[in-house]
Amino acid sequence: MELSAGNVWMMACAALVLLMTPGLAFFYGGMTRAKAVLNMMMMSFASAGAVGVVWVLWGYSMSGGGTGLGGLVADPFTAFGLTSLVGSDALIGVGYGATFAIITVALISGAVADRAKFGAWLAFAPIWTTVVYVPIAYWVWGGGLLGPDGAIGSWAGEAIDFAGGTVVHINAGVAGLVLALILGKRRGFGKDPSQRPHNIPLVMIGAALLWFGWFGFNGGAAGTAEEAGLIWVNTLAAPAAAMLAWIAIERIRDGHPTSLGAASGVVAGLVAITPACANVSPVGAIALGFVAGVAAALAVGLKYRWGYDDSLDVVGVHLVAGLVGTLALGFLALPGEDTAGGLFYGGGPAQLGSQLVAVVVCMAYTGAMTAVIGLALHKTVGLRITAEAEETGIDLAEHAETGYEFGGLGTTGSFVPHPATSSHLQNTTERA
Template sequence: MELSAENVWSIVASAMVLLMTPGLAFFYSGMTRAKAALNMMMMSFIAMGLVGVIWVLWGYSMSIEPALIPEIVGSPFSNFGVMQLLHDSPEQLLTVGFSSTFAIIAVAIISGSVADRAKFSAWIAFVPLWITLVYCPLAFMVWGGGLFSDEGLIGSVFGEAIDFAGGLVIHINAGVAGLVLAVILGARQGFGKDPNHRPHNLPFVMLGAAVLWFGWFGFNAGAADSVVQAGLIWINTLVTPGAAMLGWTALERFRDGHATSLGGASGIVAGLVAITPACANIAPIWAIVLGLISGVASAYAVGLKYKWGYDDSLDVVGVHLVSGIIGTLALGFVATPDTGQAGLFYGGGFGLLVTQTVATILSMIFSAVMTLAIAYLVHRTIGFRVSEKQEIQGIDLAQHAETAYSFASGTSGNFLKSLGE
């Protein structure tokens, strides 16, 4: 079998999406304090190792037919180790690789909600359980012919949910999981009071946002089935994060008197999240409107953690959950008829909006309940949080016996003090 242009693009897109996880590591690492920077990066990198192996062994099988539990999850034994594919359909191995990168970034996103205080061993225990019991079933329900597909129980009643690249499966799922973990672990020492809880390396944050934006073109367009669809996805992936960045920084300027680099980078990510489920189904003009709305909404939402008292360290809830919901529900209003299902503004009625709303609510409930059970199990057995002493000392030293910044004797301490440590 010859290698086609489609195959080559699949390989390139998969590599671009895999690069997003190191990009996220830089983004998150820069947002933490200096004494937690390495730990934050390690949580993303270990996710690549754990999820990559799990996906090949049983994760991919659980996301496709045949079902282990009808409409809920595929059988982990049907294609264990992708051995059956290797002999019967080796061309599908590229699909296994592409889909693995989605699972990896999904779990890596969650880590931002527990920065500075989660045991690395507890994270290693949590990741396989969450991928197996939460991500794989939801991927099956949405993309694998399960509950939300046109033949599924929910899909047959309300219509098939649109989630082209992962608003439900990745961002809403990870956002809800992040909120659950933040509540279970509790707030960091000095949360809301200590001025030192601030990003230590804003260039890292902006570098991470840039890498994420680059990788997102593969993330959204990797599954495009035509030149026309690929072009639409590319343009939407350009303008939505751009508009979201403008919306976020404009809000900062009018509200706070200055636009920040952190706000600009966070706005980019909020826009990328919002366009993910809708990238192939809305016109570019609506993609710009979606970006402006998601940027402003997420900018407001990140402040809710101080008002409501949950310590979502790196704004997983405010960015991924909020913008994921906005992008998923927006389809009910502005999905264009020529892409399949029409939204309310195009004469499609309320049908698609109801479908997207039901899918969003049920996905959130499923993720919340299952994540709560997993996190509670880990927390009550091996413990999910480091000690107060280790948190104050710095989680890098406590968990990894390393620091992100090492200088000649006498200079390291002064440098860390300059960073608020």
């Protein structure tokens, strides 16, 4: 079988989306304290490991690769281990889908930064993927409950979610909120200045990689060149507008725009355009990005007012901007073969109703099941590190490493390696 242009396009886009996970590691890593940067980055990398294995073994089959089981999930044994697909170009789509599952789990980690046990995270990632992500992906994209023939979609109408407003961002945002509530606040939350982002250039690099990879994230499923062109322009326009909106809010509220705000605005705009990238005009994308930038910039401060510790603003950015992008389709969706369009195009309230139903169903399911998983792990293996480990630094406590060695300078100015890294340094020297 010859490699078609469509297959090459999807393979390239899958590679772009996979790059987003280490990009997210940079983005999140720079936002943490210096003594938590490695743990934060490891949580993203570990998500790729855990979810990648799950996806090959049963995740793909359950998300739509097999016969549906009552509209709830597909049969996990239809293509278990993917052996039956060897020799088929279907594996290209399998790889593309895997990258979405990986980054969804990685996104959640930002809500529990600096205080979650790494071992517990490694247990959470495959369980949550199987119990939460896979069913919702099946409901929205695989013909399950929210599909046109599903038990809910058949009466509520099919919601538009081209690249993951509900499946990825609302899903991750709700899960992050639930885990943050279970874990509780960091020591010194809202008071300790050391909890401020320690490396803004790293955040900016991460945001750049995310924006770059997002063109694959949104564009990989484009069916025509015309659709791909619209998606590309919209994926440029929405985050551009959101960035300007975010820093404008900062200028009005705080007196100065910040680099962190610019990077966060870009991500908020990318999140908002994700479900709508193929179904709004470029002008609609600008409007959508602007609203998402304003909403997310205001929402990130709610954690201090309401008292929940969403460490890296997963709720404020991904949940809120995901809601904006998903529900805005009820107003901004262009008329097409499968939809009469949103309210602004004379389509009536039907599409808005479909979007709202999908949001409510996914949020309720994710919230409930994440709570069950999180509480079960919290009661058994324990989710949170000790107070002593949090004070010392999660990098040392969980990985016996430090991201930076500036603290290794003794009083005489000579370098004194931390005991946890001494053996590694010795081995490295011997190999050299």
